[in-house]
Amino acid sequence: MTIARDRLRVAVQKSGRLAETSLSLLRRAGLSFRASRDRLFLYGENLPIDVLLVRDDDIPGLLMEGSCELGIVGRNVLAEQRLTALPGTDAPAERLALGFGGCRLSLAVTDGGPITVPAQLDGLRIATSYPGLLADWLAVNGIRAEIVVLSGSVEIAPRLGKADAICDLVSSGATLAANQLHELVAILHSEAVLAASPHPLGSAKAEQVERLCARIEGAQSSDGARLLMLQAPRAALAAITRLLPVRESPSVLSLDGLPDDIAVQALCSGALDWQHLEDLKRLGARGLMVLNVERMLA
Numbered sequence: 240m241t242i243a244r245d246r247l248r249v250a251v252q253k254s255g256r257l258a259e260t261s262l263s264l265l266r267r268a269g270l271s272f273r274a275s276r277d278r279l280f281l282y283g284e285n286l287p288i289d290v291l292l293v294r295d296d297d298i299p300g301l302l303m304e305g306s307c308e309l310g311i312v313g314r315n316v317l318a319e320q321r322l323t324a325l326p327g328t329d330a331p332a333e334r335l336a337l338g339f340g341g342c343r344l345s346l347a348v349t350d351g352g353p354i355t356v357p358a359q360l361d362g363l364r365i366a367t368s369y370p371g372l373l374a375d376w377l378a379v380n381g382i383r384a385e386i387v388v389l390s391g392s393v394e395i396a397p398r399l400g401k402a403d404a405i406c407d408l409v410s411s412g413a414t415l416a417a418n419q420l421h422e423l424v425a426i427l428h429s430e431a432v433l434a435a436s437p438h439p440l441g442s443a444k445a446e447q448v449e450r451l452c453a454r455i456e457g458a459q460s461s462d463g464a465r466l467l468m469l470q471a472p473r474a475a476l477a478a479i480t481r482l483l484p485v486r487e488s489p490s491v492l493s494l495d496g497l498p499d500d501i502a503v504q505a506l507c508s509g510a511l512d513w514q515h516l517e518d519l520k521r522l523g524a525r526g527l528m529v530l531n532v533e534r535m536l537a
């Protein structure tokens with residue numbers, strides 16, 4: 240049920256990896272808050288914008304039902320929700336990539352085991368909390384594997400004999416290493432994003448959303464911005480775009496005399512490490528170049 244509200248509501252993770260940085264980003268965007276007694280709400284003191292503190296898994300649902308207009312959540316959670324939503328339902332959209340909470344959803348296998356390339360997963364079992372994203376990647380790559388859905392502690396599934404591989408979030412890789420696992424391939428590069436409800440807003444709220452987005456973008460300086468340039472087969476564009484930590488849609492240019500190829504220029508936020516470049520190369524990208532961005536004006 241949607242209650243008519245004048246004030247904008249932003250859903251933020253209550254505690255966890257994104258909680259603190261999400262709130263400090265809103266503060267850097269000029270918002271100040273006073274906490275409710277039950278600490279589930281932060282009332283905006285200087286703008287008509289309140290914060291709802293929730294579990295990250297609840298954020299896409301809150302946006303879909305219209306209880307919140309905006310949310311800060313990992314792209315992984317948003318993308319999974321989009322793939323598993325009932326057909327015909329409008330999913331929340333990613334408004335801004337926020338440049339923190341970076342991680343990747345990766346396939347991982349047991350150290351010293353028989354599996355060395357993803358194709359060997361055909362006919363095997365893969366444990367994950369992200370069945371939608373995994374099923375999509377397996378279909379694109381023509382691999383038929385059984386998906387074992389687990390809500391947590393995915394990394395111990397191989398040792399328990401529940402699965403032959405896992406598909407889980409990785410940042411440093413320390414959790415994988417502690418469980419004698421290593422990464423095979425990343426299927427999604429993720430970071431925290433500002434997501435928007437699919438419901439249309441009245442003009443006053445729409446104006447608040449635009450204002451908040453502009454302030455957040457202003458607060459994220461060009462610090463950490465990178466321009467990634469590469470060439471690739473045109474057919475690989477969608478798969479490549481999914482792996483880019485992009486701030487906005489990449490520019491795609493035709494190449495003289497090479498109708499099946501494109502040049503891509505993408506403004507990226509956060510780290511673009513060797514692993515990123517290797518994952519892109521595996522998709523057919525070549526001539527990869529990462530440039531620091533000195534100055535930007537939108």
Ligand code: ATP
Nearest residue numbers: 252255256257294295296313340341342408409410
């Ligand atoms: P909640 O109690 O809100 O449900 P959670 O345990 O599901 O929390 P966290 O572990 O706090 O979630 O992770 C939140 C988000 O942080 C993830 O969805 C992901 O986008 C990002 N993240 C960054 N690095 C990692 C990592 N190494 N492992 C898991 N998530 C990571």
Ligand code: MG
Nearest residue numbers: 294295296297
């Ligand atoms: Mg969660």
